[in-house]
Amino acid sequence: MREMSCRLLVIGAGPGGYVCAIRAGQLGVDTIVVDPEPPGGTCLNVGCIPSKALIHAADEFHRIARLAAAPAMGIAATGATIDLAATTAWKDGIVSKLTGGVAGLLRKAGARLVAGEARLRDGKTAVVSTPEGPVMIHAELLVIATGSEPVELPSLPFGGRVISSNDALALTGLPESLAVVGGGYIGLELGTAFAKLGSRVTVIEAAPRILPQYDAELTRPVMQRLAALGVRVLTGARAGGMSATGALRVALADGAEDIVAEKVLVTVGRRPRGAGAGIAELRLEMDGPFLKIDDRCRTSMRGVHAIGDVTGEPMLAHRAMAQGAMVAEIAAGKPRAWDHRAIPAVCFTDPEIVSAGLSPEEAQRQGVEVVTGLFPFSASGRAMTSGREDGFVRVTARKDSGEVLGIHAVGAGVSELAAGFALALEMGAGLEDVAGTIHAHPTRGEALHEAGLRAMGRALHI
Ligand code: FAD
Numbered sequence: 001m002r003e004m005s006c007r008l009l010v011i012g013a014g015p016g017g018y019v020c021a022i023r024a025g026q027l028g029v030d031t032i033v034v035d036p037e038p039p040g041g042t043c044l045n046v047g048c049i050p051s052k053a054l055i056h057a058a059d060e061f062h063r064i065a066r067l068a069a070a071p072a073m074g075i076a077a078t079g080a081t082i083d084l085a086a087t088t089a090w091k092d093g094i095v096s097k098l099t100g101g102v103a104g105l106l107r108k109a110g111a112r113l114v115a116g117e118a119r120l121r122d123g124k125t126a127v128v129s130t131p132e133g134p135v136m137i138h139a140e141l142l143v144i145a146t147g148s149e150p151v152e153l154p155s156l157p158f159g160g161r162v163i164s165s166n167d168a169l170a171l172t173g174l175p176e177s178l179a180v181v182g183g184g185y186i187g188l189e190l191g192t193a194f195a196k197l198g199s200r201v202t203v204i205e206a207a208p209r210i211l212p213q214y215d216a217e218l219t220r221p222v223m224q225r226l227a228a229l230g231v232r233v234l235t236g237a238r239a240g241g242m243s244a245t246g247a248l249r250v251a252l253a254d255g256a257e258d259i260v261a262e263k264v265l266v267t268v269g270r271r272p273r274g275a276g277a278g279i280a281e282l283r284l285e286m287d288g289p290f291l292k293i294d295d296r297c298r299t300s301m302r303g304v305h306a307i308g309d310v311t312g313e314p315m316l317a318h319r320a321m322a323q324g325a326m327v328a329e330i331a332a333g334k335p336r337a338w339d340h341r342a343i344p345a346v347c348f349t350d351p352e353i354v355s356a357g358l359s360p361e362e363a364q365r366q367g368v369e370v371v372t373g374l375f376p377f378s379a380s381g382r383a384m385t386s387g388r389e390d391g392f393v394r395v396t397a398r399k400d401s402g403e404v405l406g407i408h409a410v411g412a413g414v415s416e417l418a419a420g421f422a423l424a425l426e427m428g429a430g431l432e433d434v435a436g437t438i439h440a441h442p443t444r445g446e447a448l449h450e451a452g453l454r455a456m457g458r459a460l461h462i
Contacts, residue, residue, distance in 0.1 A: 001127070002135045004114075006032040008331045009126060009139030011118045011277055014041020016308030016320030017145030018102050023328035025109030031328075032137055033111055034118045034128050038099035042147050042309070043317040045095060050169040051186070053091040055193045055348055057082075062196035072387065082197055085172035120278040123304045141303050141331050144291060145324065146277050148270040148309035155241040156181065162242075162264045165190060171263075175199050179248050179261035181239040183210035185347040187267035188222070192350050195229045202232040202259055204239050204250055211347065215359050218410045221390045222349045229350075239264075272310040279310075287312060295338045297327050305330075319343050342406075342425040344418045351391045352414050356421040357406030360396045369399040373431075373455025375447040377411045379462045382442040388412035393447035395434065395455050402431040402456070407448065417445055424448075431456050 008024050010017045013035035021033035037045055064080040106113050114137070116130035123142055128135045150164040158164050163171075168190050176199065180191040183205030195201040203210065203226070210226075210233060211219045226233055234257075240249035247258035272290050274280065285292040285300035290312035297305045305327045308320030322340065329336045344356040363370045374394040377383035383391075391411025397404045407421040424434060434452030439445050453459045 002133065003138065004032065004112075004135055005138040006030045006112070007140045008032070008143065008328075009137055009141070010034070010143040010145055011120070011126065012041065012145035012147055012308070012310075013037075013039035013102070013106075013113065014145060014147045014308060014320060015043045015317040016147070016324040017041065017143065018106065018324070019321040020143055020145065020307060020324030020328045021111040021113075022105050022109045023325045024331055025106065025111035027328060027332035027334075028110075029328065029331050031111040032114055032139070033106065034114045034116060034126070034137070036115060036117045036129075038096070039102040039106065039113060040095075040099040042149075043320075044098050044102065046166040046169055048317050049098060050091050050095060051165070051189055051193075052348060053094055054087070054169060055189060057087045057090070058193035058196035059350070065198075082174065084174045084197070088170060088172055091169070117276055119276065120282060123282060123301045126277075142305070143324075143327055144274070144277070144279060144299070144304065144306040144310055145308050145320070146273045146279065146310050147320075148315055149273045150267070151269045151271050153181070153239070153266055153268060156239065156248075156264060156266050158266070161246075161262065162266060165265070165267055168194075168263075168265050175262040177261045177263075178202075179204060179239075179259050179264045181248075181264060181266045182268040183207070183233065183235070184213075184267060184269065185211065185349070187265065188226075188349045189347070190265060190267070191231060192226065192229065195226075195231045196350075200230070202234065202261065204237045204248075204259075205233070205235050206238050207235065209235055211349075211353070214347070214353055214355060215361060215408075217394070218353050218355070218359075218408055221351050221410050222347075222353065225350050225390065239266075270309065270315055272312075274310060296330055296336065297323050297338070314343055314345055316343065316345060340426065341428070342422055344422040346415045346418050348415060351388070351411045352409075354409045354414050354418045354421060355406075356408070356418065357404070357425045358396060359406055359408060360394075363396055363398075363405050368405065370396050370405065371399050371402075371431075371455045372396050373451040373453065373459070375450035375454060375459070375462060377444065377447060379450075380442075380444060380447055382444050382446070383411070385442065386412065393417070393444075393451045395431070395448065395451040397431050397455055404429045404431065404434065404452075407451075409447070411444065411447075413444060417448065420445060420448065 010033040024031040116128040118126040291306040307323035309315040347353040396406040439449040
């Protein structure tokens with residue numbers, strides 16, 4: 001068997017693994033990263049990027065189709081059509097450009113990319129099945145970055161009409177009707193996109209409301225928009241299997257319903273992926289289904305780190321990347337530990353939701369007395385000029401010191417505000433800092449300024 005050796009071996013080239021390998025390479029650490037798929041992981045191949053491409057295409061189509069129905073702003077358009085096969089091909093083009101770009105970045109940094117599935121022998125050795133035959137790789141340090149995969153429901157195994165998010169992002173024909181099982185962010189992002197493209201969408205969520213991880217104030221505008229788009233949302237509802245006639249059986253609080261749908265998209269969560277890599281055989285300490293790590297992403301085995309989705313929530317690309325960069329610097333001998341104050345999260349529904357830091361309820365649960373300031377986009381000139389006045393920015397701060405603990409927003413295009421929210425939290429901003437920062441006019445970002453002012457009882461525009 002061919003043998004290779006390195007200082008740092010990274011299993012998985014998702015956002016966690018590839019960033020780790022690039023940074024390690026930049027720092028002169030002899031690094032090998034292994035993945036059977038094009039580098040970029042779930043995020044570039046079947047996650048963040050493909051879903052945002054579909055969402056954007058759906059937004060564009062919906063905007064034009066809506067102009068045909070109700071001309072606004074003096075613009076009229078007719079005859080909009082969508083060819084989902086062409087949309088999917090456009091999305092695939094973006095994906096290959098990005099995965100090719102990552103391969104180039106790895107090369108430039110001097111990290112070696114080995115294409116193949118790795119199986120760990122121990123904490124320092126892996127056998128990789130490559131197209132050219134097996135390769136044994138020896139390393140001084142190991143990083144497990146094998147990510148996550150969609151959870152399958154035993155009553156609705158993937159296949160045929162029952163699809164995962166991976167399949168939904170590869171469709172070449174628009175389903176006339178779509179049942180989405182699971183009203184978390186992935187189900188709602190995709191469900192909204194398909195509704196805008198013209199599918200009849202029903203969302204089935206077991207919890208009392210959709211997006212249960214966000215507070216009700218934030219999710220209300222999303223609920224209202226789903227209703228306006230004609231999406232039917234069933235909460236407190238549990239999907240069973242398929243009936244003899246091929247309908248989806250749904251148990252409701254007050255009975256049952258059979259839902260007829262051309263495709264059933266199951267988005268009930270993601271679970272860590274590691275079976276193929278032989279991770280269980282290392283007998284590492286676990287935290288539920290996830291690998292247990294400390295503030296340096298060290299597992300219970302010396303010299304073995306773990307990063308990204310395989311280490312638990314929040315399962316987000318930018319968390320994986322930050323962990324990857326940190327572990328690379330540790331491998332290069334730098335004193336680093338996880339000391340971030342906030343990991344922002346964006347839900348690309350319509351309207352979008354941004355969450356950074358603590359919500360008022362979370363702060364109160366920690367025994368902190370807070371003040372909040374909320375500025376609605378209905379009072380924003382920029383929101384009016386863009387035809388979308390739904391939503392708001394909300395600031396939560398300590399009552400005693402004014403230290404900002406959390407910034408949340410819901411509204412069209414607010415994802416781009418996430419950077420400013422995270423920066424304010426990471427820099428330990430107080431309400432006075434938010435109030436003392438000149439925000440460009442007219443922008444949606446001014447809502448942060450006004451929310452900060454309002455929390456201090458000094459609002460100017462409301
Ligand atoms: P992954 O990206 O899952 O990568 C793991 C890699 O390991 C894979 O490439 C896999 O092939 C490889 N691998 C597994 N086993 C082996 C093995 N034995 N040998 C070699 N390689 C192996 N996050 C966001 O932050 N923003 C978003 O907007 C967003 N949207 C999403 C939309 C969808 C539809 C989905 C599914 C996910 C989305 N996510 C989003 C989540 C994001 O994709 C993940 O959090 C992120 O990809 C995790 O990175 P990772 O490096 O931990 O793992």
